[in-house]
Amino acid sequence: MSGSDQGKGPDVLDAQDRARFEQLVLPHLDAAFNLARWILKSRAECEDVAQEAMLRAYRFFRGFHGGDARAWLLQIVRNTCYTWLEKNRPVELMTEFDEELHPQPSTSPEALAIAGDNRERLTRALETLPPRFREVLVLRELEGCSYKEIAAITAIPIGTVMSALARARQRLQSALTHSPQEASREL
Amino acid sequence: MSCDFTRTVLHGYLDGELDATGAAEFERHLESCRECTTALGAEESLRSSLQRSGLYEGAPVGLRKKIRAGLDAATAPPDAIRIPAWRWLAVAASILLVASVSWFAWLRPARDSAASAPFTAAEIIDAHVRSLQPGHLTDVASSDNQTVKPWFNGKLAFVPPVKDFADEGFSLVGGRLDVLGGQNVAALVYSRRKHFINVFVLPTREPDTPIHPPGLRQGYQWRHWRRQGMEYCAVSDVSDSDLYELAQLLYQ
Numbered sequence: 001m002s003g004s005d006q007g008k009g010p011d012v013l014d015a016q017d018r019a020r021f022e023q024l025v026l027p028h029l030d031a032a033f034n035l036a037r038w039i040l041k042s043r044a045e046c047e048d049v050a051q052e053a054m055l056r057a058y059r060f061f062r063g064f065h066g067g068d069a070r071a072w073l074l075q076i077v078r079n080t081c082y083t084w085l086e087k088n089r090p091v092e093l094m095t096e097f098d099e100e101l102h103p104q105p106s107t108s109p110e111a112l113a114i115a116g117d118n119r120e121r122l123t124r125a126l127e128t129l130p131p132r133f134r135e136v137l138v139l140r141e142l143e144g145c146s147y148k149e150i151a152a153i154t155a156i157p158i159g160t161v162m163s164a165l166a167r168a169r170q171r172l173q174s175a176l177t178h179s180p181q182e183a184s185r186e187l
Numbered sequence: 188m189s190c191d192f193t194r195t196v197l198h199g200y201l202d203g204e205l206d207a208t209g210a211a212e213f214e215r216h217l218e219s220c221r222e223c224t225t226a227l228g229a230e231e232s233l234r235s236s237l238q239r240s241g242l243y244e245g246a247p248v249g250l251r252k253k254i255r256a257g258l259d260a261a262t263a264p265p266d267a268i269r270i271p272a273w274r275w276l277a278v279a280a281s282i283l284l285v286a287s288v289s290w291f292a293w294l295r296p297a298r299d300s301a302a303s304a305p306f307t308a309a310e311i312i313d314a315h316v317r318s319l320q321p322g323h324l325t326d327v328a329s330s331d332n333q334t335v336k337p338w339f340n341g342k343l344a345f346v347p348p349v350k351d352f353a354d355e356g357f358s359l360v361g362g363r364l365d366v367l368g369g370q371n372v373a374a375l376v377y378s379r380r381k382h383f384i385n386v387f388v389l390p391t392r393e394p395d396t397p398i399h400p401p402g403l404r405q406g407y408q409w410r411h412w413r414r415q416g417m418e419y420c421a422v423s424d425v426s427d428s429d430l431y432e433l434a435q436l437l438y439q
Contacts, residue, residue, distance in 0.1 A: 033246035119240040141237040
């Protein structure tokens with residue numbers, strides 16, 4: 001468990017905490033929702049989970065001692081999502097990080113541009129990735145997080161964020177350039 | 188055939204996370220490595236697809252509302268009534284003690300009970316803290332009481348007394364409408380050595396009181412009193428002696 005969001009027990013919060021939370025953390029609700037949506041792959045469930053994460057963040061707000069409020073919140077969102085997945089869809093978490101990179105010929109930028117132009121296809125491709133790949137891509141490309149922030153949010157050592165992204169991007173490329181039909185034929 | 192850089196450093200370069208030396212080194216490498224050049228083009232294309240496709244999903248409006256309600260539920264109810272309550276109860280108790288000496292006085296103290304306070308300490312502190320957020324301090328900014336006082340005309344059902352005490356070290360900064368305990372109140376803002384003091388004023392039917400002992404909460408102090416049909420509460424992070432000084436000036 002990454003301890004920084006839950007050091008001690010929950011606190012009783014007062015109106016001043018509430019005002020600070022509103023000012024520092026609540027503005028990152030979109031980021032929280034977006035991350036939950038992509039980890040869980042479903043809008044319906046991510047609404048509940050994002051809400052739960054937000055209230056959880058609030059309960060542990062006294063443990064937040066300044067700094068990057070977005071990263072702090074997203075870490076809690078991520079933990080809440082994984083707890084939810086463990087309980088409801090444990091199979092999805094069984095795909096471990098693939099340590100091996102399968103060397104394959106690089107896809108041409110043109111082919112990727114065509115494949116990536118289709119939002120549906122891009123969404124489907126992202127959703128075929130295991131959550132641990134998807135989350136680094138979402139944090140980097142949609143949320144614009146730095147490696148340092150990604151490390152803080154996902155509990156990956158900062159030295160390996162770069163290779164995690166490299167693997168995630170490779171997975172996405174192959175998911176994009178292999179349509180589902182082709183993929184099933186290959187199996 | 189595959190180049191080691193393609194799998195690692197290329198991504199640091201793409202993400203702008205290499206240091207200057209590393210980036211320059213990789214750029215030199217790019218000149219001679221076709222594989223990395225192609226791969227970089229592919230990654231850039233993928234990135235622009237990801238960012239252009241509107242994949243970012245912001246929170247629905249309803250969620251924000253639900254969360255706010257959840258936050259309210261998780262916030263301690265203003266225990267403020269409690270704090271002044273015991274203070275005022277203590278006052279009432281001492282009055283009661285004195286009162287027991289005489290029949291006549293015995294009948295009075297119940298009137299000064301804490302229950303008649305129209306707002307809570309939490310509300311006072313919240314209003315004060317909110318006023319210190321950017322752009323919230325004053326609706327009318329002026330050190331001239333002849334500007335501030337008429338500004339309240341027609342906005343409130345009463346006329347708050349507005350005085351400047353710049354000579355005494357409390358300069359009038361301006362005035363503001365605020366809401367305390369569900370009532371519209373006038374907030375007069377004074378500054379004291381770069382600190383702000385809010386004085387909330389609202390009408391009351393209760394009899395005059397002396398300036399009550401200070402209340403302290405979250406590093407803010409307040410002083411409360413009633414005078415000539417008005418309820419006053421001064422709140423700030425200045426020292427209590429400063430606050431008391433201003434309260435006395437206003438009390439006159």
